[in-house]
Amino acid sequence: MKSLTDQRVPISKLVWLSVALIILIILPWxxxxxxxxxxxxxxxxxxxxxxxxxxxxxxxxxTLGAAAFYGIGAYASAxxxxxxxxxxxxxxxxxxxxxxILALALGAIIVRHAGVAFVIITMLFAHVxxxxxxxxxxxxxxxxxxxxxxxxxxGPIEFAGKIPCYYLMLFLSLLIALIFYAxxxxxxxxxxxxxxxxxxxxxxxxxxxxxxxxxxFVIGSSAAGAVGSFYAHYFGVLTPGTFGGWTSxxxxxxxxxxxxxxxxxxxAIGAAIMxxxxxxxxxxxxxxxxxxxxxxxxxxxxxxxxxxxxxQTFPRLRLASMSAQVRKIRAWLSSGDKLRR
Amino acid sequence: xxxxxxxxxxxxFGGLAAIDxxxxxxxxxxxxxxxGPNGAGKTTLFNVxxxxxxxxxxxxxxxGEDITxxxxxxxxxxxIGRTFxxxxxxxxxxxxxxxxxxxxxxxxxxxxxxxxxxxxxxxxDFSSKQRVMEILEFMELASLRDELAGNLAYGxxxxxxxxIALATEPELLLLDEPVIGMNETETLNMIxxxxxxxxxxxxxxxxxxxxxxxxxxxxxxxxxxxGKKIAEGLPAEIRENEEVIEAYLGxxxxxxxxxx
Numbered sequence: 001m002k003s004l005t006d007q008r009v010p011i012s013k014l015v016w017l018s019v020a021l022i023i024l025i026i027l028p029w030x031x032x033x034x035x036x037x038x039x040x041x042x043x044x045x046x047x048x049x050x051x052x053x054x055x056x057x058x059x060x061x062x063t064l065g066a067a068a069f070y071g072i073g074a075y076a077s078a079x080x081x082x083x084x085x086x087x088x089x090x091x092x093x094x095x096x097x098x099x100x101i102l103a104l105a106l107g108a109i110i111v112r113h114a115g116v117a118f119v120i121i122t123m124l125f126a127h128v129x130x131x132x133x134x135x136x137x138x139x140x141x142x143x144x145x146x147x148x149x150x151x152x153x154x155g156p157i158e159f160a161g162k163i164p165c166y167y168l169m170l171f172l173s174l175l176i177a178l179i180f181y182a183x184x185x186x187x188x189x190x191x192x193x194x195x196x197x198x199x200x201x202x203x204x205x206x207x208x209x210x211x212x213x214x215x216x217f218v219i220g221s222s223a224a225g226a227v228g229s230f231y232a233h234y235f236g237v238l239t240p241g242t243f244g245g246w247t248s249x250x251x252x253x254x255x256x257x258x259x260x261x262x263x264x265x266x267x268a269i270g271a272a273i274m275x276x277x278x279x280x281x282x283x284x285x286x287x288x289x290x291x292x293x294x295x296x297x298x299x300x301x302x303x304x305x306x307x308x309x310x311x312q313t314f315p316r317l318r319l320a321s322m323s324a325q326v327r328k329i330r331a332w333l334s335s336g337d338k339l340r341r
Numbered sequence: 342x343x344x345x346x347x348x349x350x351x352x353x354f355g356g357l358a359a360i361d362x363x364x365x366x367x368x369x370x371x372x373x374x375x376x377g378p379n380g381a382g383k384t385t386l387f388n389v390x391x392x393x394x395x396x397x398x399x400x401x402x403x404x405g406e407d408i409t410x411x412x413x414x415x416x417x418x419x420x421i422g423r424t425f426x427x428x429x430x431x432x433x434x435x436x437x438x439x440x441x442x443x444x445x446x447x448x449x450x451x452x453x454x455x456x457x458x459x460x461x462x463x464x465x466d467f468s469s470k471q472r473v474m475e476i477l478e479f480m481e482l483a484s485l486r487d488e489l490a491g492n493l494a495y496g497x498x499x500x501x502x503x504x505i506a507l508a509t510e511p512e513l514l515l516l517d518e519p520v521i522g523m524n525e526t527e528t529l530n531m532i533x534x535x536x537x538x539x540x541x542x543x544x545x546x547x548x549x550x551x552x553x554x555x556x557x558x559x560x561x562x563x564x565x566x567x568g569k570k571i572a573e574g575l576p577a578e579i580r581e582n583e584e585v586i587e588a589y590l591g592x593x594x595x596x597x598x599x600x601x
Contacts, residue, residue, distance in 0.1 A: 005437060005470065182456060186455045187452060188456065191442075191445065200393070201425070201431065204509075205445045205508075
């Protein structure tokens with residue numbers, strides 16, 4: 001999304017995306033382990049959360065409270081299912097709406113203070129949410145909420161096992177990604193990008209920074225709330241700790257690791273790596289933060305463009321210099337030929 | 342009636358009065374030059390007019406409307422455009438996209454239509470793109486449309502800054518040192534462009550240090566020193582004004598100044 005107006009997607013990118021999509025669709029046939037299926041579902045959830053961080057980051061807002069709205073969505077959905085007896089299909093839109101309203105109320109106050117103040121306030125807000133859900137009995141207390149019903153059925157399809165849940169989440173995450181993409185490529189996305197690149201210049205063009213940042217805050221938070229709702233019904237159990245500061249920091253890392261310039265694919269790649277790499281390396285849970293932390297430090301310090309940003313520039317540079325080398329060697333060889341003759 | 346009226350305007354930074362009870366009128370379709378030594382408060386005045394700094398006291402009236410307390414985007418929406426002294430551009434965007442961003446004020450289709458890509462919104466996008474090319478052609482940047490702003494030569498960056506401001510189609514355009522750092526040819530070219538912009542119906546206020554440019558370009562000149570207006574008049578009058586020369590040089594012994 002380097003350009004505002006030229007939105008042609010290269011064929012090669014389309015091919016890669018369709019290959020990735022097909023793999024995501026056929027994966028459940030290949031994978032037998034329910035644990036890996038669980039990881040896949042979590043990867044989709046975390047990828048969407050990373051995208052919400054990315055959306056805010058690209059309007060110049062750094063949030064450490066992404067997990068808070070994820071939690072609000074999860075709790076709103078769980079409570080409306082357990083206390084009001086709503087089905088998942090009603091609880092999901094209701095939870096998304098509640099998250100949106102809360103995000104609008106909070107955002108209206110704090111979005112004015114872009115910069116460090118915003119970071120601190122979102123972090124504190126996430127902490128408040130954890131404390132409230134833990135201390136207040138209505139929200140289940142520190143023991144959490146148990147027995148949240150599974151999504152249930154639509155017609156003949158029963159969303160109970162891991163595989164139907166996976167497809168449901170895949171559909172949800174693709175839908176959110178599509179909405180985000182449509183936003184990024186229309187006028188709203190262009191305005192966000194100008195705000196990120198130079199707030200004063202954007203303002204002199206007549207752009208209301210506050211309104212556009214608030215829009216990003218509400219949309220991003222609502223998406224987090226929607227996947228929170230899914231998580232509650234998929235996992236069946238909610239505990240306050242799930243939505244604490246660490247989760248927010250991890251969410252941020254998915255976006256940074258994948259590449260902040262890639263609003264949708266970046267967080268997806270980052271979340272995939274952060275979910276599966278520790279599993280495949282079979283690192284002990286106690287050591288894992290040390291290794292991931294060190295790895296991330298290296299990436300942020302030496303590859304600030306993230307994985308996608310680095311891939312985009314690196315191979316091309318190497319190929320160019322290689323072909324230059326080849327040309328030099330050829331020239332040297334041919335001059336040698338001439339000399340010999 | 343003046344297009345822009347500045348009344349008793351003051352701006353203090355701590356104990357320092359950057360602008361001190363300034364009284365200034367900008368008339369429709371003139372090119373007003375704003376000169377003065379460094380730190381005279383010229384750029385501060387621009388920032389106060391545009392709403393970046395709230396004034397300490399006084400009022401700013403544009404087309405009879407009090408705009409003193411408005412935010413920068415509201416000021417821009419009312420038709421005041423500006424360029425910045427430093428090259429303030431969207432460096433990671435192409436020249437084309439920079440100008441495209443400047444058209445923000447002229448969108449008529451609501452956001453949700455742009456989101457859903459209705460035919461009307463697509464039409465608007467299409468005509469916007471044509472408008473961008475017109476502006477780029479006017480400033481002779483059409484061939485550089487796909488270059489990133491950050492990769493452009495300095496003179497082209499200055500021209501692009503003006504393009505962005507032009508895209509907002511302001512009634513009043515505030516130019517902050519448009520020819521700074523340019524060579525003679527570039528300067529003359531820029532001056533002729535600014536004159537053409539005025540011909541098309543835009544009122545212009547220009548802050549500039551290059552005296553020849555000021556004398557060549559401006560209908561009227563206002564001299565600031567320590568945030569106060571110390572002289573006002575035709576370029577030729579200002580050139581001969583003792584107080585002005587003193588403000589610049591301390592005494593009358595002046596090669597650079599007489600050159601204009």
